[in-house]
Amino acid sequence: MKNYLILATLLLAASMQSCYPEGPEYVSDMDIAMTTYDTSADFSKYSTYSLPDTVIYFDNNSKAVLGAKFDSLILNLVEEQFNALGYTKVTPSDVTQPAAIVTISAYSQDNYGYYTNNWYDYWGWYWGSLWPGYTFSPFYGWDPYGYDYYVYEDGAIIIDMIDNTKFYKGEGSNSRTLNILWKGIVNGIISGNSNQLMNRISNEVEQCFNQSPYLDINK
Amino acid sequence: MLLCLIGAVGISKAQNLSMNYQMSIPTGSVKNFIDKASFRGFGINYHYFVDQEEHLSLGIDVSWNTYYNDFNDITGKFKFKNDNNIYTITGNQYRYVNFVPMLAQARYSFCNNMALFRPYVGMGVGTSWCEKRTEVGQLRSDISRWQFAMSPEVGVTINASSVIGVNVGAKYVYATQAADGRIPEISQFTFGVGLVIFGVE
Numbered sequence: 001m002k003n004y005l006i007l008a009t010l011l012l013a014a015s016m017q018s019c020y021p022e023g024p025e026y027v028s029d030m031d032i033a034m035t036t037y038d039t040s041a042d043f044s045k046y047s048t049y050s051l052p053d054t055v056i057y058f059d060n061n062s063k064a065v066l067g068a069k070f071d072s073l074i075l076n077l078v079e080e081q082f083n084a085l086g087y088t089k090v091t092p093s094d095v096t097q098p099a100a101i102v103t104i105s106a107y108s109q110d111n112y113g114y115y116t117n118n119w120y121d122y123w124g125w126y127w128g129s130l131w132p133g134y135t136f137s138p139f140y141g142w143d144p145y146g147y148d149y150y151v152y153e154d155g156a157i158i159i160d161m162i163d164n165t166k167f168y169k170g171e172g173s174n175s176r177t178l179n180i181l182w183k184g185i186v187n188g189i190i191s192g193n194s195n196q197l198m199n200r201i202s203n204e205v206e207q208c209f210n211q212s213p214y215l216d217i218n219k
Numbered sequence: 220m221l222l223c224l225i226g227a228v229g230i231s232k233a234q235n236l237s238m239n240y241q242m243s244i245p246t247g248s249v250k251n252f253i254d255k256a257s258f259r260g261f262g263i264n265y266h267y268f269v270d271q272e273e274h275l276s277l278g279i280d281v282s283w284n285t286y287y288n289d290f291n292d293i294t295g296k297f298k299f300k301n302d303n304n305i306y307t308i309t310g311n312q313y314r315y316v317n318f319v320p321m322l323a324q325a326r327y328s329f330c331n332n333m334a335l336f337r338p339y340v341g342m343g344v345g346t347s348w349c350e351k352r353t354e355v356g357q358l359r360s361d362i363s364r365w366q367f368a369m370s371p372e373v374g375v376t377i378n379a380s381s382v383i384g385v386n387v388g389a390k391y392v393y394a395t396q397a398a399d400g401r402i403p404e405i406s407q408f409t410f411g412v413g414l415v416i417f418g419v420e
Contacts, residue, residue, distance in 0.1 A: 022287050023313050023354070032310030032356035039305075154357065187356055211294055211307050 031188035031200055033207035037214065041163075041181045044217045048090045049161070050098040051079055056105040073198055074104055074205065078159055081209040086218040100181060101162045108155040108190060153191070157201065159184040159208065182215060184208030234267045235276075235376075237386045239413030243284040243318075247406035248396070252351065253288040253314050260284035262411055266326060273332040280324045280343055280370075282409070286316040297360070313354040318405060320347040320368045320392050328376070336375055343370040347394040349402050364397035366405070376415055384415040 024030050055071045079089060082102065090098045163179035186204040190197065209215065241260040245253060262282030269275045294309040322343030330337045347368035353360045374388025389410050396404040 022289060024311060029311045030356050032308055032358070034306050034308045036304040036306045189357075207309050211309055 046100040239411035241411035317350040366394040368394040
């Protein structure tokens with residue numbers, strides 16, 4: 001129920017700006033998988049990779065939902081996907097260095113919004129003076145009704161595949177920038193129980209790999 | 220002019236104001252973005268008759284339609300400001316186009332002001348404001364521009380009384396592309412029905 005309320009509030013806030021009844025219906029409708037890559041990279045040169053055993057979390061909320069309990073799910077999934085595409089996971093040591101380093105980080109932050117708490121009156125009043133395409137701020141000149149706050153937690157999981165070849169050859173030791181070969185980003189609104197979240201996360205992580213056919217180095 | 224049946228009203232109607240509900244069907248390149256008719260539209264126009272028999276009128280016409288279409292789990296390529304990388308993003312896409320032509324119009328009505336049914340043809344030239352928006356996840360891409368627009372029309376005014384009538388009309392609107400094609404060339408067929416209020420000068 002809480003999920004729907006959050007989404008309903010988001011939608012109402014959005015639809016206030018114009019008279020559009022359509023848009024996302026469920027929180028999961030806002031999930032996205034986003035990827036980008038170095039178009040000059042020859043991925044067959046990066047057949048070995050390393051993967052740390054934890055996900056690094058960045059959040060501004062001590063009660064953040066994303067947390068260590070998702071680590072094994074995310075790490076296993078990413079490992080499976082890279083292995084299926086023809087890459088070999090190695091543990092870095094003095095003798096073996098992977099060609100690529102894969103890191104996984106997760107971000108979450110609370111977002112705050114406002115809405116007037118008297119929607120029906122608001123609509124009733126507004127309807128008559130509606131002018132198409134005119135967007136306005138819900139706070140502008142509307143003091144008679146009170147305001148409430150809503151909070152939603154926005155989360156992202158970022159998978160980076162970083163070029164390690166220059167580093168282990170000692171060429172990159174002075175370099176301040178990392179060459180990111182591939183980046184996969186899963187973004188959505190964090191809501192629902194752990195199982196639902198895990199499902200949504202795995203679908204989107206898989207989608208990141210599915211939409212990146214250039215990663216496949218199986219010959 | 221068999222159509223020009225003499226109506227019950229024969230009062231001079233030097234000007235009229237017409238308010239119409241309208242639906243529009245997109246054609247041309249805007250269909251690549253949204254290929255779905257819009258049932259959310261409204262138009263208003265004011266006309267002033269030039270001659271005594273009220274054949275020729277000049278006026279202004281402002282109308283609006285919102286197009287909407289959503290796509291589940293669609294993959295697209297996007298660029299962000301200040302970032303040269305191309306991002307492939309998969310998610311539900313919600314697409315909107317707001318299209319607001321504002322036209323100077325000339326109309327010729329085939330029957331004089333004594334007729335019950337007054338078919339007309341007209342031509343409008345002016346500008347249109349177009350807003351194109353794509354939402355995917357929490358990302359949004361929004362662009363709006365003014366375009367050059369023109370619009371031939373046909374319709375009929377039915378004089379119900381000396382003060383009020385009904386308008387049924389169809390027009391084709393063409394608007395040029397803008398922002399190097401990021402605002403597409405828009406063409407649409409619009410069908411409207413509404414009320415006409417007559418006023419004596």
